[in-house]
Amino acid sequence: MSTMNISLPEQMKTWVETRAEQGPFANSSDYIRELIRRDQARQQAITTLQTALDEGLNSGPAEVFDPEAFLRARRG
Template sequence: MSTMNISLPETLKTFVDTQISQRGYGTSSKYVRELIRKDQDRLQLPEKLLTGVSSAPTVPVDLA
């Protein structure tokens, strides 16, 4: 795994520390990785939606 160092103003560092403690992230690295994954998902959503729209129709499944 690669390492990346970032600099934050104190206000952002405090915000990150609060998110880590309130949301159960073990480290700031875990928090930042989650933010990056969510951003990747957000950027890929339009492509996934277009793929779904252009796919063949499906048959509903009766779960009863």
């Protein structure tokens, strides 16, 4: 595992240490790793959503949706 040193203002350092002590974390590094994992998951979710939006926008003009016809077709 690589090491990275970061500089934090005292207030942030205290926050990290407190969260690490109060949460299910062994130490401050565990807490920071969890924050990074959450940020990565959030970014992936945003990318997935943006891709779906782009596909929808590029799929052509909208068509009128008839829920009754949909249900009839679904029933067979």
